[in-house]
Amino acid sequence: MSVAPTFDRLPCGSRFLDLSRPQVMGILNVTPDSFSDGGRFARRDAALRHAQAMLAAGASLIDVGGESTRPGARVVSALEELERVAPVVEAIAAELDVIISVDTSTPAVMREVARLGAGLINDVRSLQRDGALDAAADSGLPVCLMHMRGEPTTMQDSPQYADVLVEVRDFLAERMAACAAAGIASERIVLDPGFGFAKTLEHNLALFKHMDALHALGRPLLVGVSRKSMIGKVLGHEVGERLYGSLALAALAVTKGAHILRVHDVAETVDVVRMLAAVAAAE
Secondary structure, three states, X not given: OOOOOOOOEEEEOOEEEEOOOOEEEEEEEOOOOOOOOOOOOOXXXXXXXXXXXXXXXXXXXXXXXXXXXXXXOOOOOHHHHHHHHHHHHHHHHHHOOOEEEEEOOOHHHHHHHHHHOOOEEEEOOOOOOOOHHHHHHHHOOOEEEEOOOOOOOOOOOOOOOOOHHHHHHHHHHHHHHHHHHOOXXXXXXXXXXXXXXXXXXXXXXXXXXXXXXXXXXXXXEEEOOOOOHHHHHHHOOOHHHOHHHHHHHXXXXXXXXXXXXXXXXXXXXXXXXXXXXXXXXXX
16 A cells, blocks of 8 residues: 655645645535536525535635536536636635635636636646646646546546556656646646546446555545445435445545545535544544
């Protein structure tokens, strides 16, 4: 088992994220079609109230997303995504003391949300869209690079790997090199194995079991498995019944050295993290 590297803090715009302990990122989908909570927080005021609730529950980051990336999701235009995301980012930045992450692959959105007060760019496409590397570099913000093959519309069409762990690791290493060439220092990079993206249940389980090997890349790991289909397939539960499976994986991710947990159920996950920390601190 690889030992997780230790980190101090990650500069996120005007704030810093403490990476000496696991942090919880609350999911704020401002889309009509996300797999778990599509449409519930699409309006600015509802989104702000939900962000406030997640902050009060212990979230250190709020991840705002304006494009659904569930399997089969449609692509939205840059203008449509910006109209969904920008007002919410602006409102959170004005009202709340929290790091704002923006789940986007769109260069125009990256530039605008950086101007509005975002602290992290979270890109499921790992800055592969035209202009994304330059936009992320110019923003000065840290970036989360995630493994995915293809696009959400096609990613679950018979994904195959000779060795899923090796191929995920090699992809992330290549994207780190592309970032370095674009002027994005490794100190600004967070890595996400991409559970549920272009992977079968067997791929997801094997990758999760061995994800501590990704510590060899030397960057913090973000894990997002909250309410995902891998839980539903193992337990036979629909989306609304996957809390306990999500918490089990959150606890396991922390024991494997995850630094950030991206979740829907913030309060419950914070309790898990606190209990693990209490045990770890005992004599």
